[in-house]
Amino acid sequence: MTFTTASHRRSARRPSVLSGLPRLFAVWRQRRVLETLDDRALEDIGVTRAEAKAEARRTFWDAPTTWRC
Template identity: 70%
Template sequence: MTFITANRRRTALRPALFAELGRLVAIWRQRRALETLDDRALEDIGVSRAQADAEARRAFWDAPATWRY
């Protein structure tokens, strides 16, 4: 019996998948860090408490297209 194996493009997919997962984890961490900042730190970066809270409530997959690259 002969076995034929095909080398699919899995190797190209894995780095892209890991990069995407890493990006999503980074967004999650940034949003958690944003909600821990005090009012003085938020003032330093020019963000109001309401804006910071709204951003922190967003899901980690809900990121602007400009953050993707």
């Protein structure tokens, strides 16, 4: 009987910088739109003007990985 101990496991590849660009662009675009919403629309989504301004000031790469874009 022959036993094989060698592992042919592939190392996990790190995603390329370019693969994340659409997500970063979507975050930037969503924050620009949030900044332009009027008070009634902000009230509908449960966000104050101060919260919207604070979120819009954040950089596009400062987004949780759990966000879906």
